[in-house]
Amino acid sequence: MQYQLLPNSTKDAADIFILPFAYEQTVSAKGGTKSAPAAILDATAQIEYFEEDLLWSPMKHLSVCVLPMIDRYEEVMTTLKSCTIDNNKLLITLGGEHSITPMITKQLLHTNSTVIFLDAHADLRSSYKADKYSHATPAYHLLHQGHKIVMAGVRSMFEAEYQTIKKNNNITFFSDRALQNPKTKEEFLKTLATLQGDIYLSIDMDVFNPACVPGVGTPQPGGFDWYEITAILQTLFSNNKINLRGVDIVEMIPDDFSISQTFAAKLLQKIISHWGKSKNFDNKEMAGSQMLVEYE
Numbered sequence: 001m002q003y004q005l006l007p008n009s010t011k012d013a014a015d016i017f018i019l020p021f022a023y024e025q026t027v028s029a030k031g032g033t034k035s036a037p038a039a040i041l042d043a044t045a046q047i048e049y050f051e052e053d054l055l056w057s058p059m060k061h062l063s064v065c066v067l068p069m070i071d072r073y074e075e076v077m078t079t080l081k082s083c084t085i086d087n088n089k090l091l092i093t094l095g096g097e098h099s100i101t102p103m104i105t106k107q108l109l110h111t112n113s114t115v116i117f118l119d120a121h122a123d124l125r126s127s128y129k130a131d132k133y134s135h136a137t138p139a140y141h142l143l144h145q146g147h148k149i150v151m152a153g154v155r156s157m158f159e160a161e162y163q164t165i166k167k168n169n170n171i172t173f174f175s176d177r178a179l180q181n182p183k184t185k186e187e188f189l190k191t192l193a194t195l196q197g198d199i200y201l202s203i204d205m206d207v208f209n210p211a212c213v214p215g216v217g218t219p220q221p222g223g224f225d226w227y228e229i230t231a232i233l234q235t236l237f238s239n240n241k242i243n244l245r246g247v248d249i250v251e252m253i254p255d256d257f258s259i260s261q262t263f264a265a266k267l268l269q270k271i272i273s274h275w276g277k278s279k280n281f282d283n284k285e286m287a288g289s290q291m292l293v294e295y296e
């Protein structure tokens with residue numbers, strides 16, 4: 001599998017690692033998220049190399065390595081051990097269901113990191129349908145791994161989850177409803193602009209309005225649109241006190257019109273572009289993956 005049809009770089013030379021993680025074990029509504037990693041990578045073939053917001057071609061400067069697809073938790077550790085992911089490299093995991101987030105952070109993060117958790121659901125259950133590692137539990141595991149969470153976009157929760165949000169000081173919470181108020185939105189962006197240290201970004205595709213991303217297992221009315229997520233990325237990557245350790249894009253189900261997978265593919269491109277610029281790759285030599293192909 002390839003990103004934008006570009007040749008895969010060696011692990012040593014890679015700046016960006018993309019990990020396709022087709023994990024689907026605990027679906028509660030519509031299934032199909034295991035086919036998302038391949039569908040998203042296929043959709044990247046339709047994305048221009050030039051990135052029109054920051055006005056550069058990230059892949060002229062960055063090298064990408066799409067890792068072999070995995071679908072089991074046991075493979076996470078061996079895969080991550082096979083790559084050196086230091087502060088100048090970024091790991092982006094394509095799920096699969098949301099249960100993969102704590103599996104990745106367990107290997108990747110030091111305790112006391114901050115996870116930005118964008119989701120329509122709070123995902124704070126300690127178990128769901130007798131499954132401790134259900135897709136309804138990742139935020140619970142992140143807290144228990146010792147991380148802080150900035151949670152935004154939530155518009156569906158169970159009463160006990162609401163109580164946890166209210167009393168747990170390690171959760172900074174912005175409901176989707178509250179974010180309709182411009183002052184609260186400003187406060188959310190200010191929170192992102194003032195974060196420090198190791199950060200992980202987890203994007204559940206159901207955080208978006210179902211009109212933007214129809215392909216999700218558990219859709220909810222309301223939600224972010226494209227320009228809201230691009231503003232979030234812009235704010236986050238303008239903050240030079242953070243060290244982004246990893247990103248995941250989860251819970252998408254490919255749809256027949258390629259709307260959802262194209263949205264995810266373009267989101268992936270924006271993340272790569274913003275991260276690359278924040279790390280000054282635009283000033284580094286043009287030795288990226290795009291330099292190995294002849295077509296524009």
Ligand SMILES: [Mn+2]
Pocket residue numbers: 098119120121123135204251
């Ligand atoms: Mn989720």
